[in-house]
Amino acid sequence: MREQLYRSLYRIRRVEEEIARVYPTDKIKSPVHLSIGQEAVSVGVCAALQPRDVVYGTYRGHALYLARGGDLRAMIAELYGRATGCTKGKGGSMHLIAPKQRVMGTSAVVGTTIANAVGHAYAVRYRRQAAVVASFFGDGATEEGVFAESLNFAVLKRLPILFVCENNGYAIHTRQERRQGTPAICERARAHGLPAERLDGDDLLDLVGRARDVVPRVRAGEGPWFFEVMTYRWREHVGPGCDYDLGYRTEDEAAPHIANDPVRRLAETLDRAGRAVIEAAVEQEIADAFAFAEASPFPTAEELTSDVFKEEDHAATLR
Amino acid sequence: MREQLYRSLYRIRRVEEEIARVYPTDKIKSPVHLSIGQEAVSVGVCAALQPRDVVYGTYRGHALYLARGGDLRAMIAELYGRATGCTKGKGGSMHLIAPKQRVMGTSAVVGTTIANAVGHAYAVRYRRQAAVVASFFGDGATEEGVFAESLNFAVLKRLPILFVCENNGYAIHTRQERRQGTPAICERARAHGLPAERLDGDDLLDLVGRARDVVPRVRAGEGPWFFEVMTYRWREHVGPGCDYDLGYRTEDEAAPHIANDPVRRLAETLDRAGRAVIEAAVEQEIADAFAFAEASPFPTAEELTSDVFKEEDHAATLR
Amino acid sequence: MPRLSVKPAGRRLPAAEPRRPAERTLSYVEAIREATDQEMGRDPAVILFGLDVDDPKAIQGTARGLAEKYGPERVFGTPLSEDAMTGAAVGMALAGLRPIHVHIRMDFLMLAMNQLVNVAAKTRSMYGGRAGVPLVVRAMIGKSWGQGAQHSQGLHSFFMHVPGLKVVAPATPYDAKGCLSAAVRDDDPVLYVEHRLLHFQKGPVPEERYAVGPGRARVTAAGADVTIVGISWMQVECLRAQRYLADVGIKAEVIDPIWLSPLDIDTVVASVEKTGRLLVVDTAWLCCGAAAEIVAQVAERLQGVRDLGLRRLGFAPTTCPTTPALEELFYPNARTIAAAARDLVEGAPTGWLPEERSDLQSIEFKGPF
């Protein structure tokens, strides 16, 4: 299982490093919010999910999409704005979706998918499906009213949902303490009546362990659960680079996280040979995905007004 | 001081009983949300406020408006839709305002004035005024996202505001347990980092005591404070009557509150003579206010498009 | 999902056709209730929720008995959380349910705009057709008895403005039932606009299921002198105005767009091409409203074809006042509509205002709401 986790973790890291490398060429026609440094959160939680389970995420969604098994070619093609992208080039990096892998939504408006995930969990329970919904969002999203409203409804209806707050300490360039009267996000969750715990986002194996304890209980109908996962964004809020020069944070602050890099730490626990095989396969897959994107066509003009409604003809009558 | 409290309490009770009595005649052209049974909350908190202090309330605002010294004639004229009303007949019962008495806003959209009160408190602090803002709202309002957002900002900026949640156990016909995952409103407030306490809305003197302890601390800059005051609405949600026949609640549930009627209890602590004087004066004032409203003119047609903007001429150019 | 049955059904009934001699008379409230009941009976994916949906008043009776019949998981009241409950409705729809989310005042949708405009409307297109939101949002427009500033707005034009949303505003019990069925079966988000005064209307409503889908406006009165388009409650006032006008020999053609988005402008254009005069009456403000869009489209379509007389009526350009003295002036009514139409026909202000006819009075609804 450590091999699988490493494959997923290494794959996400390398895909985003590659995105960052290619970005200056302007081939990628979409803003990118990289998860480099935060990959373990998605990988750890998704390791405890089953295929029927559902996830919702944010504009910082590459890691979640890939951790859930979203198609890499379709993702890179999406970033390249090609017709072969996971949304035909219409949504871009901030709106990845993979219905087959049950990645049911990502949004560029902070907080919105928390409520969508809660509604999905209601549908799951209404249909007596044994699925669990996992809702991923940032520390900033907890300041939006929809966060409190969603937790209240999830508890009121005892919904099968796991809330995963990826606390990277920042909303763009503003630290949590400057936005929240108290940093105790878990306290706020508990006050709504659901169990909440803070976890170390650099400790993948612990994350997997906790998720594997909790997900079955949520599935069994014990009601919603809350994870606050402490993590750190290594790159700038949006874009490929680093931003220590901006002065809102220091490299010293990042140092311990980089020292605890979950990718490196997990790598060290694997034998050289097996690891080399995994890495070679991933590099191959990445090269293939970028080549696929490069070679893919852009959507044609007719695509502009398609998909407004299921019945195409209505699009025409809509001014 | 008990005389003053009784005068205020008795006055509100009798004004609303009179509104209920007149209502069937259709002279009152506005929906009315009566506070009968809940008067002590407004009277108790306002007894601890100074003239410079500010209050914001809701569509259930007669008690707060009167407890703050709002003009009774202007309020009754407002309900009658007359030009002499506190908003010239434009706002009606749900939108009472009395800038002189610092009643700065009431809203028919649940929760909205909580944020307005927080902003007003920010202005007060910014100007180094030693005023306190009191924000009154119901238990249902705590379910709106704006409640959590407002508490967070008030704590973040340590604003001079006292939140007063009038918990009458219902939002229209739906009890709190059917709307909230946990009824612990004070817990939710504390989780945002402010002190919160639950008080008995039928115990006026205790309310006054607590408010007089807390308000000076808020004024001194200790930051926001939260009261959850347990109270009970004797009449229907909107309108003059009782609604036990609807079946969503029983008279048994109301009985203990009616038995503890703060108006009667306080009356019993006063000597007959002094009390008779107060009551006679109030009855006189009420009769005068209704006569004033009856005699007042309706607004003229020109008033329709006045007050859209400060510069009238703009109203015309706005389609 | 028999989704294909929707538009055909809508088409199968030519909107311009006089309504069939119907078996029964139902109120608008009963028609909504019946459509909801029939759709819920037909499809377990349909669920109904919103503030106070399951309370003793059951949303003016439109949900009467449904909580008992379908149980608390399918019919439930919600917390006061319009934003999250709308987001939850979107999530339910993404999961394949067909939620009907009810709001007793359209004004409260201002708390749901983010989920409706930024999520529901965008889902199908921004995901390249790989997901959809079959959601119905019922929103009521309040009027009378001092509903006032925040309980009286008709904000349907906001939803007409945004691609990806459909908007319907039925004016009769017949359409109330047919349009709600069509909306529930629609695979995309639909705003279903109900005017509080329409709830009291009675009219013929067939018992069987039928759908009045998008695409066809209905000519509700034929005439050659002036075209009057009346939206939602204003359709009732316009039909009364048509009778005031008949008293003075003016033949007005009255049109009910029924669906505001997508809008059947062809029916309106065809009528105006004949009459040369268009009066659009909305239960909303005019600036950037539905009336502006209809007037603009007709003027564009008939440019160079013929001269036009154009006029819009709607809310006065101010906040709705509570006092009846001003509230009465805030709204168009049958008589002011008739007067405006006559001025259009005469080509100049006539100063005419018909005497009120007792048989054409508005039943104003009495408080408390």
Place this chain on the structure above:
Amino acid sequence: MPRLSVKPAGRRLPAAEPRRPAERTLSYVEAIREATDQEMGRDPAVILFGLDVDDPKAIQGTARGLAEKYGPERVFGTPLSEDAMTGAAVGMALAGLRPIHVHIRMDFLMLAMNQLVNVAAKTRSMYGGRAGVPLVVRAMIGKSWGQGAQHSQGLHSFFMHVPGLKVVAPATPYDAKGCLSAAVRDDDPVLYVEHRLLHFQKGPVPEERYAVGPGRARVTAAGADVTIVGISWMQVECLRAQRYLADVGIKAEVIDPIWLSPLDIDTVVASVEKTGRLLVVDTAWLCCGAAAEIVAQVAERLQGVRDLGLRRLGFAPTTCPTTPALEELFYPNARTIAAAARDLVEGAPTGWLPEERSDLQSIEFKGPF
């Protein structure tokens, strides 16, 4: 409050007048920053806040240095709480402050609609003039580089629809400064619309304080053949289109409404009465949009006066796609505007599309945003 100085100032500069030979050239960003600085310097009641206002990027530089200059109580970043922060802004205004609340995307205003539409817009009228909300809401319209579905909307028509709100969309650095000063001094809520691409524009901006108040549109190019109204960024595209049209001998009159609400329709009507042709270009969807209102008002005002050619251009009726292949088709541009104007003049589709002129290209802004 020297509020009376506002409209006079606005009036004192006849909008149609060519702009004075100005001392300096500033960017739109610098003009906003200067107006904010001058108003804050003039009046301690003016405060500036919004998400990331005080961060290193200072809202594309429009707030550069202001936090340092005026301190963290007057210039501050906020939590991610658009609803409550807008409500707080209303409360500050009720307390007599003059808040400027900034949003880096207009799309996020969908979370603030309740406070803006139900509270800010209603306050003065529903309280019978006994309270007011002198609030400025700055909202940016995003474009290019895959801003996509939720970072690209122009929703200004929502705010034009609601009485009690004013809307301004300056297109030049000169107006960016003058309109912001006027908005800050206005005693009522003003939505100040900034297009992200306009931030890069440079132009003459006087150093002293001045206000460009409501009431006057500006004729930015004179011509007799066709009237082109361009809103916000589209004003830039329309002026380029005017030059493409000049190349083929068509004289277009270009108008910048500047203030969308209240709207100076007289200037547009006067122009169309002369040209007989109106093309309105908006950076928004058309249905129930600003363009619909302008077309409708002009058609109403000139009915019976003269024949009209009418046309609207704006966003394609779909969600904004990220891929440049489709994004380019989503927006009108100088060449498609010129083509539409020529078709209006010729009275029929000509199929003409001008060759792109390098001096009239759009500088598209490059990501990441």
